[in-house]
């Protein structure tokens with residue numbers, strides 16, 4: 001399931017990760033895994049396609065959507081996070097949920113704090129929606145850190161309305177500690193911030209790091225937090241499009257409930273069934289995926305070209321690579337595409353702090369990953 005994927009099979013894949021890689025190029029860019037989906041997900045999809053694809057049983061009664069219960073049970077079991085099912089809303093992509101939250105909770109021109117470098121569709125979201133980015137720079141020292149005092153000053157100075165937390169963080173792979181989250185929580189309370197916490201990578205946290213849902217810090221924090229997640233990263237279901245939002249803030253729930261119910265679209269029944277099968281029945285698959293990713297993470301650390309600095313990601317299958325010492329230009333992605341035939345994600349597209357960096361997706365088979373790393377070493381004259 002994880003290591004038997006040969007190159008020929010991969011090249012026939014219709015998804016954007018492989019389809020956009022030109023002849024001979026190995027893709028290690030967009031955050032899709034090269035693994036086949038978990039058997040329970042495959043089975044539930046096949047079964048339902050066989051039986052019927054009519055209107056779902058929860059049509060017109062969105063609170064009966066089974067993904068809500070599956071989410072609540074999983075959060076309690078894995079993270080001791082008590083989710084109130086009545087506070088959960090279902091969306092398509094997580095990005096859609098983020099845009100909806102910003103739409104109902106903030107206005108054009110409002111300032112929104114976010115760690116940078118940042119997942120580029122989130123930067124684009126702020127630009128598209130005319131919200132002002134207030135960067136929380138990730139500082140490179142002994143691992144990636146941020147300065148909570150500076151954050152407090154910046155939030156006050158810019159009059160931030162909201163903070164978008166991405167934890168675990170993409171692209172650095174940081175899993176924020178309880179102390180870091182508590183510092184953010186203190187600032188949020190003091191400055192009346194809404195916190196939108198994207199926890200989509202939480203199931204891909206490596207031991208001994210522990211994912212702590214932001215809303216689980218306490219009742220006051222829960223009441224100003226929207227937690228967003230989806231099975232799309234950990235279970236590789238991005239094309240299906242189903243995400244959930246736990247809306248702790250009563251004012252936002254009221255705003256959402258005041259909208260025409262279909263304004264924000266509805267998820268397909270297949271995406272719901274797949275997500276439920278992933279969250280309820282696929283933890284064996286997840287354990288195997290995590291073990292494969294942990295081995296790949298070590299392989300990356302051991303085999304990168306000398307001169308590329310990186311901190312072992314604490315979660316995610318993404319390695320954030322500092323190539324500045326090798327002087328490969330503002331965007332080393334171009335160098336590795338042209339000289340190595342390896343397609344990475346552009347560092348500068350992650351905004352402030354991205355120049356001279358590139359992001360490597362290591363969720364592939366060991367032979368393909370070894371070839372990617374070999375090509376990168378060869379391109380910088382180290383093979």
Ligand SMILES: Cc1ncc(COP(=O)(O)O)c(C=O)c1O
Pocket residue numbers: 031092093094095096119166170198200230232238242243
């Ligand atoms: C931090 C983060 N949030 C959101 C997403 C996108 O999720 P979705 O496809 O459900 O919108 C990604 C995808 O890589 C991500 O890394």
